[in-house]
Amino acid sequence: MELYIHIPFCKQKCNYCDFLSWNGEAKQREEYVQALLKEITAVKEKKEVTSIFIGGGTPSILEPQQMKRIMEGIHEKFKLREDAEITIEANPGTITREKLEAYRTCGINRISFGLQSIHEDELKLLGRIHTFKEFEESYHMARQAGFQNINIDLIMAVPNQTMDRWKETLQTITALKPEHISAYSLIIEEGTPFYEMDYEFSEDLEREMYEETKNYLKKQDYQQYEISNFARPGYSCRHNLGYWDREEYLGLGLGAASLIDEQRWNNTRDILAYLSYANEPEKIRINQEVLMEREQMEEFMFLGLRKTAGVSVKKFQEKFGDDIKTVYGRQLEKLTRDGLLEYDEHRVWLTERGISVSNYAMAEFLFDDE
Numbered sequence: 001m002e003l004y005i006h007i008p009f010c011k012q013k014c015n016y017c018d019f020l021s022w023n024g025e026a027k028q029r030e031e032y033v034q035a036l037l038k039e040i041t042a043v044k045e046k047k048e049v050t051s052i053f054i055g056g057g058t059p060s061i062l063e064p065q066q067m068k069r070i071m072e073g074i075h076e077k078f079k080l081r082e083d084a085e086i087t088i089e090a091n092p093g094t095i096t097r098e099k100l101e102a103y104r105t106c107g108i109n110r111i112s113f114g115l116q117s118i119h120e121d122e123l124k125l126l127g128r129i130h131t132f133k134e135f136e137e138s139y140h141m142a143r144q145a146g147f148q149n150i151n152i153d154l155i156m157a158v159p160n161q162t163m164d165r166w167k168e169t170l171q172t173i174t175a176l177k178p179e180h181i182s183a184y185s186l187i188i189e190e191g192t193p194f195y196e197m198d199y200e201f202s203e204d205l206e207r208e209m210y211e212e213t214k215n216y217l218k219k220q221d222y223q224q225y226e227i228s229n230f231a232r233p234g235y236s237c238r239h240n241l242g243y244w245d246r247e248e249y250l251g252l253g254l255g256a257a258s259l260i261d262e263q264r265w266n267n268t269r270d271i272l273a274y275l276s277y278a279n280e281p282e283k284i285r286i287n288q289e290v291l292m293e294r295e296q297m298e299e300f301m302f303l304g305l306r307k308t309a310g311v312s313v314k315k316f317q318e319k320f321g322d323d324i325k326t327v328y329g330r331q332l333e334k335l336t337r338d339g340l341l342e343y344d345e346h347r348v349w350l351t352e353r354g355i356s357v358s359n360y361a362m363a364e365f366l367f368d369d370e
Contacts, residue, residue: 001047001260002242003078005036005070006253007059008271011094011129032271033066035278036253040073042279045250045260049078051085051239054108060090064102071106080107085238087112087151093130095138100145110237111142112151112182118169122158139176149235151180156213157206158186159199166209167216174220179235183213184228207356227306227358244303246296262291293320294367297327301348302362310349324348331364 009024087110118132222230251258255269265288277283304311316324335341340354340361354361
């Protein structure tokens with residue numbers, strides 16, 4: 001299984017962010033780390049761990065010793081695969097040499113920087129706490145600390161962003177030669193400051209930016225392996241691939257989600273409840289459900305189709321005992337006829353056109369309620 005560890009603290013919440021996070025004081029952060037260690041000790045799931053993703057929030061806001069204690073707790077509780085990928089999300093402006101050395105010492109071997117833009121006005125509009133210069137300093141410090149697997153997050157379709165400015169961002173970032181780039185379109189979520197803005201962005205320009213991203217990164221030797229993710233050969237994010245392949249995962253920390261033995265649940269989002277009962281995982285797990293086979297099939301298809309490689313016909317047969325064409329023949333024919341999908345005896349995958357309208361294409365694989 002995979003592990004996800006949630007650290008809910010940020011120096012400042014970004015204007016587009018609807019994740020479970022806030023600016024906790026030092027005392028609350030320490031209380032949270034102690035509770036997280038209690039949860040780690042108390043969980044009963046002990047399958048071999050193939051990858052770990054420490055997300056947030058801003059995990060790099062924690063002190064070096066706090067992160068060391070968390071990782072020591074993980075190593076004591078779980079058997080980690082020898083080549084396990086262990087990622088930490090980091091915000092430029094919160095990184096120090098001491099923190100990077102601590103990450104390397106406790107086995108973290110991949111770092112994901114939330115940059116989003118190289119332009120100061122765009123960073124300010126997005127509510128980021130850092131400058132591009134601070135990002136560059138953090139990136140080079142990570143290289144000096146020995147990180148050989150670095151991701152950089154970028155956001156396109158930012159208000160007033162032009163194609164030329166987006167191209168400049170892509171060119172500047174690829175010149176740094178990170179192993180992985182995630183490029184997302186800005187999504188406006190209810191409850192965020194952006195939701196209250198009078199914000200519109202040309203859908204045609206957004207599509208052009210996405211096409212430019214795919215074409216430019218391909219020329220720079222980045223392989224697109226998922227709708228929004230690009231990697232140099234051998235550096236696809238194994239943890240994310242696990243999600244899209246429906247591998248089992250255990251979420252630790254406030255609000256973290258889990259999928260084990262086709263059972264899904266979330267940890268409570270109530271910080272007081274979490275701090276009080278973290279040592280009794282059954283008391284903090286909510287929304288527990290057992291997934292029916294039709295729900296498993298739906299997830300198999302719409303998660304797997306996020307990958308450019310698509311879904312495996314053989315794996316579908318092995319998991320569900322049915323031929324994929326028997327279950328989804330109508331959808332396969334319709335989407336193929338519309339030029340959105342292709343399939344053969346080995347796999348099913350979205351075409352270039354299908355990727356551009358992926359939400360519509362994937363929704364075809366949801367069963368109609370009877």
